[in-house]
Amino acid sequence: MxxxxxxxxxxxxxxxxxxEKVLYKGKSKFQEIMVFENPYFGKILVLDGVVQLTERDEFIYHEMLTHVVMHAHPEAKTVAVIGGGDGGAVREVLKHDCVEKLYFIEIDEEVINTSKKFFPSVSCSIDDPRVEIRCMDGAEFIKEMNETLDVIIVDSTDIIGFAKSLFTVEFFKSVRDALTKNGMFVTLSESLIFHKELVYEVQNSMKLIFPIVDLYTAxxxxxxGNWWSFSVGSKSLDPREIRKPVKVSTKLYTEELHKSCFLPRDIYKKLLNKQLDW
Amino acid sequence: MxxxxxxxxxxxxxxxxxxEKVLYKGKSKFQEIMVFENPYFGKILVLDGVVQLTERDEFIYHEMLTHVVMHAHPEAKTVAVIGGGDGGAVREVLKHDCVEKLYFIEIDEEVINTSKKFFPSVSCSIDDPRVEIRCMDGAEFIKEMNETLDVIIVDSTDIIGFAKSLFTVEFFKSVRDALTKNGMFVTLSESLIFHKELVYEVQNSMKLIFPIVDLYTAxxxxxxGNWWSFSVGSKSLDPREIRKPVKVSTKLYTEELHKSCFLPRDIYKKLLNKQLDW
Known part of the structure; x- marks a missing residue:
């Protein structure tokens, strides 16, 4: 094979x-896009040579990226998903009936088109009437919003190349200013085992901006690296707490997982003090 | 390269x-053994083509395999480590001062010799006077013990080939009979994401034998599969509870991690009811 x-x-x-079969190979304005079929994982989406999602296990990343903040916030009406052109994060966010408006900001329209064509189970909610798609730079979009968003979710590619602008102190400032007073922000922040310096940097930058910062993993x-980290910035609410009943249908995320997925406080403290010895 | x-x-x-460099390649009575140097992970031990440990990240597996039960048990004096010829589990167990006797049962003497030669930071405690090495089948050894062991730890290769005998109902029975009345048993049980049927089978077999069975992950x-599972069988004590102060020097294991590493009860219930939808 x-x-x-x-x-x-x-x-x-x-x-x-x-x-098993290469289904698509193309080049957008931003990156190389490939889709292939694997006997175990089903269809796999690859951007610039890096696997972004597989049909079989995408639920883990998408559920964990979205449902923690969506349940920590008491009633997120207005949400922005930055990146995540495949639509997986959009699908999960829209499981929450409280959402009235979802801004879906993907810089590369070709990723959306590719997902719509090859990953219907992932992109299924992109055409929901609550969704407003804007194909533009996420940092630019956030700059223009002012206290209008309850939740902001960054679902970017790795923290290199053109996604870098989504991990600067400047961007975190715009995010804070775009959020309502109980607003919450979550972003992927790489592997706690392979990239702990990067995790530290993201956390450290967020701590300059948000009164509450935390970290959970999956x-x-x-x-x-597999031990994947998600960084949360919050303006007032502790993200470890659940503030509405868990009613969404999920494969992995549960009420108890919400509590146990956060990095234990003694390890978190070590991370922030640069005392993780690996 | x-x-x-x-x-x-x-x-x-x-x-x-x-x-970077192949340091050793040989064949024992049981398996092919290889050691090579990698620029990121340092030295890597390979048995029958499968990576068993790397110098850089072995602490995660060895700490998580041992310290949960060693802290859930109030005072483990007599311990058996079955397998784990590299000595990593032995090193961690011996960090507990309460241990007076450690039976180290490795079927393949060549693994011990290889670890002593190439992995001094892993095998460093094998020659501790509390250790009694027996190069024999672990299942055979356990059969002969009778209510003498406080903790039994299985650190085998994957649940195929000659390690299979360590995952049968018959073996779990011998384990129970070999344990003192507050005794505890822990074994690796593969990946919760890739091998959930196998995890289920191990759990199910253990439930036939032990009054308390649980599961934690790392x-x-x-x-x-990365989302690695460990199955615990206990004769009387809840393994989620810590029964002595955490004083051992570790890189990852902490008191709080002990509590959060167990599978959330709502997900655990799904596993046992075969309702995990992946």
């Missing part, structure tokens, strides 16, 4: 996937 | 490591 060798500049292990087998 | 392609029959992703980037 043909093999796909992942090209992740951040990973000390290279992942190789069996390729095991994701198809992302390098 | 030369590449090492892992050959894990259980993994839907193949892992590839850079090989993210291990170098083991396929």
């Amino acid at each position: 043909i093999k796909f060798f992942e090209k992740d500049p951040y990973a000390p292990i290279q992942y190789v996937y069996d390729v 095991s994701i087998a198809t992302y390098a | 030369i590449k090492f392609f892992e050959k894990d029959p259980y993994a839907p992703i193949q892992y590839v490591y850079d090989v 993210s291990i980037a170098t083991y396929a």
Whole structure:
């Protein structure tokens, strides 16, 4: 069988996937896009050589990225998803009936089109009437909003290349200013085992801006490092608390997982003090 | 650079490591043994084509395998480690001053010798006077013990081939009979995401034998599936509880991690009811 060798500049292990069939290969204005079929994972979306999602396990990342802040916020009416052109985060956010408006900001329209064509189970909610798609830079979009968003979710590619602008102190400032007074922000922040310096940097930058900052993790087998971290910035509410009943249908996320996914406070303290010894 | 392609029959992703230098390649009575140097992970031990440990991240597996039960038990004096010929689990167990006797049962003497030669930071405690090494089948050893062990730890290779005998109902019965009345048993039980049927089977078999059975997990980037599970069988004590102060020096394990590493009860219930939808 043909093999796909992942090209992740951040990973000390290279992942190789069996390729049953290459379904699409193209180049957008921003990146190379590929879709192939794997016997175990189903269809796999690859951007610039790095696996972004597989049909089989995408639920882990998308549920964990969205449902923690969506349940910590008592009633998120206005939400922005920055990146995540596949639509997986949009699908999860729209499971919350309280959402009235979802700004879906993806810089690369081709990712949306590719997902609509090849990943209907992921992109299924993109055409929901509550969704407003804007194909533009997420940092630019956020700058223009002012105290209008309850939740902002960054679902970008790795913290390199053009996604870098979504991890600066300047961006975090715009995010804070775009949020309502109980607003919450969450972003992926790479692997706690392979990229702990990067996790530290993101946390440290967020701490300059948000009164409450926290970190939770999930095991994701198809992302390098696997012990994947999510960083939360909040203007007033503790994200470890659940503020509305868990009614969404999920495969992984549960009320108890919400509580246990946060990094234990003694380890979190070590991270912030740069005392993690690995 | 030369590449090492892992050959894990259980993994839907193949892992590839850079090989700076092959330090050892041999064949014991039981398996092929290889040691190589990798620029990121340091030395890596491979058995029958599958990565068993890397110098850089072995602490995660060894700390999580041992310290949960060692802290849930109020005072483990007599301990058996079955497998784990590298000595990593032995090193962690011996950090507990209460341990007076440690039976170290490794079927393959060559693994011990290889670890002593190439992994001094892992094998460093094998020659401790409290350790009694027996190179024999772990199941055979356990059969002969009778209410003498406070803690039994299985640190085997994957649940295939000759390690299979360590995952049968018959073995779990011998384990129960070998344990003192407050005794506790822990074994690896594969990946919750890739091998959930296997995890279910191990749990189900243990439930036939032990009054208390539980499951906790850790993210291990170098083991396929990464969301690695550990199954605990206990004769009387709840393993989620810590019964002595945490004084051991560790990189990852902490008091709070002990509490949060157990699978949330709502997800655990789904596992046992075969309702995990992945």
